Amino acid sequence: MRVLGIDPGSETTGWGVVEGDARKYRLVGFGTVKAPARERFAARLLKIADGVEEVLRRFEPDACAVEEAFYAVNVQTAIKLGQVRGAILVVAERARVEIAEYAPRLIKQTVVGYGGAEKQQVQEMVRVLLSMKEVPQPHDAADALAIAITHLHHTGLAARARQQKSPARSKLEALLAANPRRRRAR
Numbered sequence: 778m779r780v781l782g783i784d785p786g787s788e789t790t791g792w793g794v795v796e797g798d799a800r801k802y803r804l805v806g807f808g809t810v811k812a813p814a815r816e817r818f819a820a821r822l823l824k825i826a827d828g829v830e831e832v833l834r835r836f837e838p839d840a841c842a843v844e845e846a847f848y849a850v851n852v853q854t855a856i857k858l859g860q861v862r863g864a865i866l867v868v869a870e871r872a873r874v875e876i877a878e879y880a881p882r883l884i885k886q887t888v889v890g891y892g893g894a895e896k897q898q899v900q901e902m903v904r905v906l907l908s909m910k911e912v913p914q915p916h917d918a919a920d921a922l923a924i925a926i927t928h929l930h931h932t933g934l935a936a937r938a939r940q941q942k943s944p945a946r947s948k949l950e951a952l953l954a955a956n957p958r959r960r961r962a963r
Contacts (some may be wrong), residue, residue: 778932779805781838781874782925783829784917785861787854788814790825791917794836795907795925802929804907805836807918818857826864833872841869842877842928844884844920879927884920887927899923 778798784791790812794805810828812821833841843866846859869876882892888902900912900919906926913919 778840778929779836779838780925780928781832781836781841782921782923782928783841783843783865784920784924785825785844785858785865786917787818787821787857787861788812789915789917790828790861790865791915791919791921792829792832793913793918793922793925794832794838795922795929797929799930799932802907802926804909804922807913807922808832809915809917818860822860822864825861826868829865829868830872833868833874838874840875840877840928840932841865841872842879842924843869844924845878845880877928877931879924879931884923884927887930888923896920 779794779796782793782795788811790810791807792810793807795802796805797803810825810832812824814821816824843862846855846862866876885894885899886892888894888906889898891898894902896916896919900914900916903909903919903922903926904912907913907922913922
């Protein structure tokens with residue numbers, strides 16, 4: 778599976794493409810879409826949407842994983858980030874790729890093992906997990922790679938859970954099958 782991870786930002790939106798599954802994956806590419814603060818906000822949204830659309834065309838991912846909005850002290854910042862996320866989600870939906878959203882704490886928990894990890898810790902773990910020689914820069918791109926890795930892990934876990942029944946569930950089903958009367962009473 779090829780996953781495009783996106784770290785939305787109103788000035789710098791990070792993207793990262795990772796390919797593989799929950800057990801083994803590899804780096805395909807990463808970068809940023811820049812939208813200078815001096816431009817009108819609507820023009821920045823268009824630049825971000827166009828940039829993400831180009832990345833989708835270039836790498837043809839199977840899924841697009843986006844960081845969920847987080848609580849922000851500044852309401853205006855939170856609203857702008859929500860608008861950026863909306864533009865990204867529309868572009869991904871238009872490209873007909875699977876869309877997943879992950880909370881920042883879950884991303885850090887998945888990649889670093891601690892939901893309160895610092896940016897440098899996320900960057901270093903991304904470097905290690907993707908066997909990179911250097912820490913991915915800027916941090917927006919490293920975060921995007923972490924989001925893609927998170928999607929591979931959680932998609933893999935969900936697929937394995939669907940394939941394997943728990944021992945308790947298997948035992949319950951065997952008991953119900955052995956006692957048809959009890960089964961009908963339900």
